Amino acid sequence: MYRLYGFSTQNTLKTLYVLEEVGADYEFQYMNLFKGEHKTESFLKLNPMGKVPVLQIDDDSLFESGAICRYVANQARSSLYPEDKLLRAKVDQWLDFFSMHLGKWLSTLFFENVIKEKAGMGEPDSEKCEEANKFSLQQMAIINDHLAKNKYFIGDGLTIADLFAFAYIEQVETFDFSWQDFPHVKVWFDSLNNRDSIKRARKIVG
Numbered sequence: 258m259y260r261l262y263g264f265s266t267q268n269t270l271k272t273l274y275v276l277e278e279v280g281a282d283y284e285f286q287y288m289n290l291f292k293g294e295h296k297t298e299s300f301l302k303l304n305p306m307g308k309v310p311v312l313q314i315d316d317d318s319l320f321e322s323g324a325i326c327r328y329v330a331n332q333a334r335s336s337l338y339p340e341d342k343l344l345r346a347k348v349d350q351w352l353d354f355f356s357m358h359l360g361k362w363l364s365t366l367f368f369e370n371v372i373k374e375k376a377g378m379g380e381p382d383s384e385k386c387e388e389a390n391k392f393s394l395q396q397m398a399i400i401n402d403h404l405a406k407n408k409y410f411i412g413d414g415l416t417i418a419d420l421f422a423f424a425y426i427e428q429v430e431t432f433d434f435s436w437q438d439f440p441h442v443k444v445w446f447d448s449l450n451n452r453d454s455i456k457r458a459r460k461i462v463g
């Protein structure tokens with residue numbers, strides 16, 4: 258059985274979506290980041306960066322949400338991480354795209370507009386928001402074109418790329434954002450939003 262240490266934000270949610278989608282046997286350990294539970298000596302042994310998520314696997318553990326998503330899908334021999342090498346590389350391509358580009362910008366907007374207020378960290382930084390907004394809109398247009406031609410990120414089959422992307426994109430629901438220019442992303446978003454795995458995972462983090 259796995260144990261996932263996590264919080265209620267996108268990096269944990271990605272991994273929960275994959276665990277739920279493959280029907281993995283796991284328990285969830287909520288880490289209250291506002292109370293610094295991720296900086297204790299025992300947690301730093303699991304992830305020296307002091308960040309969540311961390312997946313404990315018997316006496317071993319894994320950090321970095323992308324690595325966790327790949328491992329869980331691989332262990333389950335799930336088509337969420339296809340065996341074909343090129344399809345697998347395409348899944349990796351989208352995971353990298355979201356970590357390095359669109360997901361990073363959307364997470365900046367989420368942090369500035371939502372987390373800062375919750376944590377009493379002051380007002381959003383307007384320069385950071387402006388930059389993140391500009392790149393988010395440019396890159397949403399790129400995936401809107403892609404999803405106009407593909408039901409999911411990799412053609413017709415759901416993969417971890419969709420679940421990973423969804424965790425970043427759902428953050429737009431928490432701040433001022435219009436779907437108007439991104440109708441194909443919205444269709445894809447709604448189809449994932451209705452999945453039982455996503456609903457179950459959300460209940461777990463509360």
Ligand SMILES: N[C@@H](CCC(=O)N[C@@H](CS)C(=O)NCC(=O)O)C(=O)O
Nearest residue numbers: 266267268307308309310321322323
């Ligand atoms: N690249 C890491 C990022 C993990 C990360 O930044 N987690 C945040 C929560 S979403 C965290 O633990 N922040 C607490 C901190 O940095 O002190 C991943 O994908 O797992």
